[in-house]
Amino acid sequence: MPAKKINPARELLFGNLWEYDPAPESAPAFIDNRYGLFINGKFVAPKTKKYFDSISPRNEEKLSEIALAGAADVDAAYQAAATAFKPWSKLPGIERAKYLFRIARLLQDRAREFAVAETLDGGKPIKESRDFDVPMAAAHFFYHAGWADKLDHVTPGRTLVPLGVIGQVIPWNFPLLMLAWKIAPALATGNTVVLKPAETTSITALKFASILQDAGLPPGVVNFVTGAGETGSAVVNHPLAAKIAFTGSTAVGKAIQRALAGTGKRLTLELGGKAANIVFDDAPLDQAVEGIINGIFFNQGHVCCAGSRLLVQESIAETILSKLKIRLKTLRTGDPLDKNTDIGAINSKAQLTRIQDLVAAGISEGAEIYQPACTLPKNGFYFPPTLFSNVSQSHRIAREEIFGPVLSILTFRTPEEAVEKANNTHYGLSAGVWTDKGSRILKMSTELKAGVVWANTFNKFDPTSPFGGYKESGFGREGGKQGLLDYATLH
Ligand code: NAD
Numbered sequence: 001m002p003a004k005k006i007n008p009a010r011e012l013l014f015g016n017l018w019e020y021d022p023a024p025e026s027a028p029a030f031i032d033n034r035y036g037l038f039i040n041g042k043f044v045a046p047k048t049k050k051y052f053d054s055i056s057p058r059n060e061e062k063l064s065e066i067a068l069a070g071a072a073d074v075d076a077a078y079q080a081a082a083t084a085f086k087p088w089s090k091l092p093g094i095e096r097a098k099y100l101f102r103i104a105r106l107l108q109d110r111a112r113e114f115a116v117a118e119t120l121d122g123g124k125p126i127k128e129s130r131d132f133d134v135p136m137a138a139a140h141f142f143y144h145a146g147w148a149d150k151l152d153h154v155t156p157g158r159t160l161v162p163l164g165v166i167g168q169v170i171p172w173n174f175p176l177l178m179l180a181w182k183i184a185p186a187l188a189t190g191n192t193v194v195l196k197p198a199e200t201t202s203i204t205a206l207k208f209a210s211i212l213q214d215a216g217l218p219p220g221v222v223n224f225v226t227g228a229g230e231t232g233s234a235v236v237n238h239p240l241a242a243k244i245a246f247t248g249s250t251a252v253g254k255a256i257q258r259a260l261a262g263t264g265k266r267l268t269l270e271l272g273g274k275a276a277n278i279v280f281d282d283a284p285l286d287q288a289v290e291g292i293i294n295g296i297f298f299n300q301g302h303v304c305c306a307g308s309r310l311l312v313q314e315s316i317a318e319t320i321l322s323k324l325k326i327r328l329k330t331l332r333t334g335d336p337l338d339k340n341t342d343i344g345a346i347n348s349k350a351q352l353t354r355i356q357d358l359v360a361a362g363i364s365e366g367a368e369i370y371q372p373a374c375t376l377p378k379n380g381f382y383f384p385p386t387l388f389s390n391v392s393q394s395h396r397i398a399r400e401e402i403f404g405p406v407l408s409i410l411t412f413r414t415p416e417e418a419v420e421k422a423n424n425t426h427y428g429l430s431a432g433v434w435t436d437k438g439s440r441i442l443k444m445s446t447e448l449k450a451g452v453v454w455a456n457t458f459n460k461f462d463p464t465s466p467f468g469g470y471k472e473s474g475f476g477r478e479g480g481k482q483g484l485l486d487y488a489t490l491h
């Protein structure tokens with residue numbers, strides 16, 4: 001924001017009077033210089049003898065060296081998980097619950113440390129890792145601890161039987177939280193796990209391994225193998241996997257589905273999205289503006305259910321656009337470790353390039369761009385909050401998942417047109433509806449082909465509430481009772 005001069009002399013002495021002082025989070029992150037693989041309860045060197053760097057997107061500095069797992073390492077992890085499966089699955093649910101409760105409490109004890117590590121490694125604002133990612137990860141362990149001894153009540157009259165070893169591959173946008181979404185239900189239902197974090201964000205998973213050790217979790221129940229797509233492919237294609245749970249891009253999800261066809265392995269996929277956030281003219285507009293901002297700028301827009309397509313009723317489009325522009329000016333983009341930062345660093349150079357390419361396509365296809373003036377840090381990967389108006393359905397920015405802080409604004413006249421435009425996508429993960437009318441909320445939520453429909457709010461999550469997609473956003477549910485059923489067979 002350009003400086004507003006109240007007192008030029010004071011400004012000379014103290015700089016821009018309208019700027020906050022830097023307020024970096026000060027808790028130490030305790031990141032090791034090098035991490036091995038976590039197999040059978042211990043950290044071991046990779047058989048490949050190879051390591052790769054994990055850098056901080058905040059300033060491009062190297063944080064740690066991460067082991068690169070090859071096929072033999074992945075196999076060792078599966079062998080450990082297979083050996084651990086028998087005793088773990090035979091353990092009474094009440095005993096498994098104790099481990100899950102212990103894990104949840106240990107994570108809470110170390111919450112600040114984990115929040116800082118998550119922010120350093122992935123680039124998300126500290127206020128989000130501190131107030132959302134880490135507490136929600138602990139909440140998922142608490143919630144599933146509660147289920148572990150009540151599995152006979154999930155579907156009364158039937159018994160949930162665990163599947164075996166679960167192979168899990170997760171993305172970089174919510175590293176610790178996606179780990180919790182995957183591990184907590186798998187363990188509660190009596191399965192064992194081989195999990196691969198994303199290559200840019202392995203650190204909190206490896207720190208989490210020390211929590212598993214402190215909780216006394218039996219060796220082999222959870223194993224972490226690190227690496228990129230090749231390691232992921234080895235996890236997905238290992239013959240000992242009874243089920244694969246994947247969260248990431250639709251392209252990789254499709255490849256996994258092809259590879260697994262005919263193998264008898266169970267599969268759940270949580271893929272991309274291009275959510276419509278729909279605002280009717282009777283909505284509480286200021287509340288809607290906050291919801292729109294949160295819907296697209298939360299976690300720099302690296303959110304599969306981000307409200308990246310704003311559909312506004314034509315009569316209020318101008319008003320909403322001008323309110324959004326004003327609100328955008330107050331967003332603070334910069335150092336994610338600063339407690340005042342709203343928009344942190346883009347997770348990787350590759351993701352920044354993808355965002356830049358799609359924004360360039362938006363401009364060349366004729367949409368109108370708005371970005372507030374802001375100074376971005378010199379080092380690291382940053383992108384300013386961006387609005388596109390005059391967007392039409394055929395524009396790439398209206399069809400493709402940008403996975404960045406970029407909102408495309410489209411308009412509609414009637415509820416029917418809103419539904420048609422909202423559903424006109426390959427995806428179907430989430431949607432939002434803003435209106436004063438309860439009946440309209442119910443009608444819209446039935447007609448929108450999306451796994452989650454938020455009403456007069458956006459991006460709200462709870463472990464009790466199942467999450468998952470329609471169409472190319474994937475299948476299977478995570479959270480709630482439905483999530484448990486995806487980790488068991490019914491007898
Ligand atoms: P990706 O699908 O390539 O990566 C996700 C995970 O899959 C990572 O752990 C990766 O190492 C692993 N992986 C990659 N190739 C694999 C393979 N052949 N077999 C098994 N595992 C493999 O996603 P990305 O390249 O990091 O991001 C690209 C796009 O994906 C983003 O722009 C976004 O649109 C989407 N995405 C969606 C989510 C989500 O939560 N749904 C998360 C991250 C990215």
Ligand code: MN
Nearest residue numbers: 054055121200
């Ligand atoms: Mn990193």
